[in-house]
Amino acid sequence: MKKLILSGLTLCLILGLNGCNSTPEDNLKDSLDEYSDCLRNNDFKCVAEFTDSKLVESMGGINSFKEAMKASGINISEIDIKKIKPIEKNGNMFSSKIAYIESVKINGQNMKLKGSMIATSKDGKNWFFTNQQ
Numbered sequence: 001m002k003k004l005i006l007s008g009l010t011l012c013l014i015l016g017l018n019g020c021n022s023t024p025e026d027n028l029k030d031s032l033d034e035y036s037d038c039l040r041n042n043d044f045k046c047v048a049e050f051t052d053s054k055l056v057e058s059m060g061g062i063n064s065f066k067e068a069m070k071a072s073g074i075n076i077s078e079i080d081i082k083k084i085k086p087i088e089k090n091g092n093m094f095s096s097k098i099a100y101i102e103s104v105k106i107n108g109q110n111m112k113l114k115g116s117m118i119a120t121s122k123d124g125k126n127w128f129f130t131n132q133q
Contacts, residue, residue: 024087024094024124031127032098032119036079039102044069052120052128078103087124094121098129 038046044066059065083099096119121127
């Protein structure tokens, strides 16, 4: 029995405690951090992984999505998360609204833009983000 408990604790430590007793709130924050890193690094393949697959497909697939992101000429240097609203659960869907300010460079000009996005998840573990207009 001690070996089994030790193995479980070891597995949790190896996995970074991410999969052990994590809550939807913890998972949302972790996903939001990863998504923000993708945006700051202009890693559009990574951005696509956090974007609803229906939106990516509606743009012609991942390659078209990546090209559209590159062609926009927008470079995000910083994202400051201002507020994460409490997660709501509607049936099997989790969602939250996130307010942020991003520092961007558009056509050589530095700007700060306020925005909001909707975070959605079907399992409370894997989150996807969609900007609101």
